[in-house]
Each structure stands twice: as structure tokens, then as C-alpha cells.
Amino acid sequence: xxxxxxxxxIILVTATGIIWACAVAWTYFNSRNQLxxxxxxxxxxxxxxxxxxxxxxxxMSTSKAISLPHAHGNYERYLSCQIWSLDGELVGSSTGAPDxxxxxxxxxxxxxxxxxxxxxxxxxxxxxxxxxxxxxxxxALRDRLVSDLIKGLxxxxxxxxxxxxxLIWVSLGRGLRPLHELADKxxxxxADDMRPLQATNIPSEVKPLADALNGLFVKVEAARRxxxxxxxxxxxxxxxxxxxxxxxxxxxxxxxxxAIKEGALQQILLSVDRxxxxxxxxxxxxxxxxxxxxxxxxxxxxxxxxxxxxxxNPVSGRKVANMIDPALYDSTIETDRHNLSxxxxxxxxxxxxxxxxxxxxxxxxxxxxxxxxVRDCGPGVTEEEVPLLTTxxxxxxxxxxxxxxxGLTIVETAAKRIGVLFSLRNRSDRKGxxxxxxxx
Numbered sequence: 001x002x003x004x005x006x007x008x009x010i011i012l013v014t015a016t017g018i019i020w021a022c023a024v025a026w027t028y029f030n031s032r033n034q035l036x037x038x039x040x041x042x043x044x045x046x047x048x049x050x051x052x053x054x055x056x057x058x059x060m061s062t063s064k065a066i067s068l069p070h071a072h073g074n075y076e077r078y079l080s081c082q083i084w085s086l087d088g089e090l091v092g093s094s095t096g097a098p099d100x101x102x103x104x105x106x107x108x109x110x111x112x113x114x115x116x117x118x119x120x121x122x123x124x125x126x127x128x129x130x131x132x133x134x135x136x137x138x139x140a141l142r143d144r145l146v147s148d149l150i151k152g153l154x155x156x157x158x159x160x161x162x163x164x165x166x167l168i169w170v171s172l173g174r175g176l177r178p179l180h181e182l183a184d185k186x187x188x189x190x191a192d193d194m195r196p197l198q199a200t201n202i203p204s205e206v207k208p209l210a211d212a213l214n215g216l217f218v219k220v221e222a223a224r225r226x227x228x229x230x231x232x233x234x235x236x237x238x239x240x241x242x243x244x245x246x247x248x249x250x251x252x253x254x255x256x257x258x259a260i261k262e263g264a265l266q267q268i269l270l271s272v273d274r275x276x277x278x279x280x281x282x283x284x285x286x287x288x289x290x291x292x293x294x295x296x297x298x299x300x301x302x303x304x305x306x307x308x309x310x311x312x313n314p315v316s317g318r319k320v321a322n323m324i325d326p327a328l329y330d331s332t333i334e335t336d337r338h339n340l341s342x343x344x345x346x347x348x349x350x351x352x353x354x355x356x357x358x359x360x361x362x363x364x365x366x367x368x369x370x371x372x373x374v375r376d377c378g379p380g381v382t383e384e385e386v387p388l389l390t391t392x393x394x395x396x397x398x399x400x401x402x403x404x405x406x407g408l409t410i411v412e413t414a415a416k417r418i419g420v421l422f423s424l425r426n427r428s429d430r431k432g433x434x435x436x437x438x439x440x
Contacts, residue, residue: 122136325364328364
């Protein structure tokens with residue numbers, strides 16, 4: 001398992017190390033340039049000092065044993081000086097100077113290789129005094145000076161790095177403490193405790209996590225409440241038809257009159273149909289709520305699908321006609337056939353349930369050709385009730401109706417799943433409802 005503490009520690013230490021390395025590199029190159037400028041200036045000053053100490057050429061006697069002064073300090077001990085006459089005779093040299101001539105033919109700076117080493121040279125050529133003054137130092141010495149400087153900078157860093165790493169580790173632990181406290185609060189909650197987390201003084205970075213957990217608790221509690229409602233509703237709704245089934249079966253068994261027996265058997269059939277529809281709708285809604293699989297589309301002919309739904313769902317005990325718009329047979333769409341069939345079947349069952357005897361249910365294509373509308377001839381509802389019809393278990397204010405209150409909920413849930421716009425409204429031409437499905 002990846003540790004956030006360790007990941008942040010590695011990121012911070014690595015980032016800090018890169019920053020320090022860049023700072024050291026910048027210090028190295030900057031110090032090298034500055035040091036070269038300073039040492040070049042010292043070479044120039046040393047050459048000019050020697051030049052100023054020399055007398056006029058007329059009174060100067062050339063001698064290799066000439067004593068040359070040099071300035072105080074560590075670096076000056078490594079300076080090498082040679083004085084040559086213009087006719088090529090060595091006049092004098094400093095202690096430690098090379099035995100061979102350091103080439104420097106023109107006034108100014110140059111880099112020369114002497115005895116296999118690279119030297120930085122500054123030359124003064126004075127025709128009036130007939131001398132050439134050469135002051136030089138080894139470039140390897142300069143590199144060593146820069147290296148010593150960098151080592152001096154790195155030494156404290158190397159010594160401080162473990163302490164710095166420890167401070168980062170401890171600081172991260174303190175910074176991540178609210179996460180551990182939040183985890184402890186979640187760990188201490190019981191399975192039935194869906195109350196929001198009461199986290200005080202929580203950092204802004206951790207607050208979204210706490211809010212997300214609280215939102216999850218609300219969703220879980222809503223899902224559990226929904227399951228309890230479904231279970232209670234199913235138990236209540238199944239109890240009534242099962243009790244009716246038992247009563248009608250007892251009547252049929254005890255009745256000697258064929259008419260009474262026939263009536264009891266008809267009631268048994270109606271109770272079985274109602275119970276079957278309720279169980280089917282409960283299972284369909286539960287499957288829609290739990291289904292997270294991707295939608296699979298296929299080409300569907302609306303007219304043929306409507307015919308299949310009517311044929312597979314005959315109306316028991318009542319005669320209700322269906323009128324299918326011919327334009328539906330010319331309308332094909334790419335959609336999820338199962339969910340579309342589920343939607344149309346529940347709309348049809350709802351329409352036949354509330355439509356009176358010998359009425360007509362109309363299946364019509366939208367004028368725009370991108371949807372279907374189903375018109376029934378039921379009693380309709382008040383305008384205030386229309387938005388409530390898709391609420392689970394809502395049956396309307398007409399208590400004489402005996403629907404399950406799940407059919408239109410299934411239609412809305414399936415419509416959202418496949419991206420179809422579902423709307424309900426009262427008919428404007430007469431009593432009844434209009435259910436519209438529009439493809440987006």
C-alpha cells in the first residue's frame with residue numbers, strides 16, 4: 001500500500017535536493033566567473049607593479065639574479081613572473097617560475113601551455129624600457145580554488161541534510177494529522193450510524209474529503225431508507241392480494257352455486273395479475289437502480305415494438321382498443337431496446353389500467369419525428385399532481401385507484417439511463433393523460 005506520508009517526503013526531499021543542486025551549480029559557475037575576473041585583475045596589478053619598479057632601460061642592468069617583490073597573501077605565492085629583454089634575454093624571474101619562457105608576445109591576456117600545463121598569462125611589452133614583463137598562474141590552481149569554495153558550501157549542506165529530512169518527516173506527520181483524525185472518526189462509527197462527521201478546525205485541503213464522506217453517508221442512508229420503504233411497501237401490497245386470493249379460493253371451494261364459484265375464480269385471476277405486476281415492477285425497479293453496465297444500442301422500429309408490447313400484455317376483463325400511428329412504422333432509432341420496451345410497457349399498463357371500457361389508447365409519432373406520444377382516456381389528475389406522478393409509490397389523490405405507484409417511476413428511471421426525455425401532462429382535447437418520449 002502506497003503511503004502518502006512517504007510519497008510527500010520523497011517528493012519534498014527530491015525537490016529540495018534538486019533546488020540545492022541547481023543552487024550549487026549556479027554558485028559554481030558564478031563563483032568561477034567572479035574568481036577569474038578577480039585573479040585576472042591581480043595578474044594585471046602584479047605585472048603593473050613589477051613594471052613600475054623597473055628603472056629606465058638606460059640605467060637598468062640586466063641580471064638573472066634580480067629580486068622581484070610580490071604581494072602578501074596565499075594566492076600571490078603561486079604567481080610566476082618573468083622579465084625578458086626585447087632581444088630575448090631573461091632579466092629576472094620570481095621564485096617558482098618555470099625554467100622555460102612563458103610565451104606572451106603582445107600586451108594583454110592570453111592562455112599558454114607551459115611544460116604541459118595551461119597557464120593564464122598577462123604580458124606588458126615596454127619598448128621604451130626594452131623589456132617584456134610576463135606574470136602568470138596555473139589554471140589548475142584556479143579550478144582548485146573554486147572546488148575548495150564549493151566544498152565549503154556543500155559541507156554544511158551534507159551535514160544539515162539528515163536534520164532537514166527529519167524535520168520534513170515530522171512536519172508532514174503533523175500536517176497529515178487531520179487525515180488520521182478523520183479516519184479515526186470514520187473507524188469509530190457503527191454500521192448504522194449515518195450521521196455527518198463533526199470535524200472542527202479541519203484544514204481546507206481535508207474538508208472536501210469530509211464533505212464527500214458526509215455526502216456518501218447521506219446517499220447510503222437514503223438508499224437504506226428506500227430499501228426499507230420498498231420492503232415495507234412490498235410486504236403490505238403483497239399481503240392484501242394474498243389474503244384476497246386465500247379468501248376467494250375458500251369461497252370457490254365452499255360455493256355450490258356455479259355463478260359464485262365463477263366469480264371467485266375471476267377475482268383470483270385479477271389478484272394474481274395484480275400481484276404479478278407488482279412483483280415484476282419491483283424487480284424491474286431494483287434492477288434499474290443497481291444496473292451500472294454500459295448501454296447497448298440497436299436499431300428499433302417503433303411501430304413493430306408497439307405491436308409486440310400490445311400483444312405481450314393483453315388486458316384482462318376489459319376491452320381497450322389501440323390505435324397506432326402509421327408514421328411509427330417508418331420511424332427507426334438506435335437505442336437500448338430492453339429499456340425502451342420497459343418504458344413503453346409500463347406506459348401501456350398505466351394507460352390500460354386507468355382507461356374506461358371501450359376507450360382507445362393512441363400511439364402517435366411526434367411531428368418532428370424524434371419521439372412517440374401515448375394518449376390514454378383516464379380521469380387525469382390535477383395540475384399540481386402531475387410532477388408527483390413519477391414519485392415512488394405515489395398513486396394520486398383518487399383513492400379508488402388501485403395502481404402500484406411504480407410504473408411511471410420505472411419509466412422515468414429507464415429514460416434517464418438511456419438519455420430519453422420523458423414528460424407527462426393532461427390531455428388538452430379531453431380527459432386523460434399524455435406520456436411523451438423524446439430522443440435527444
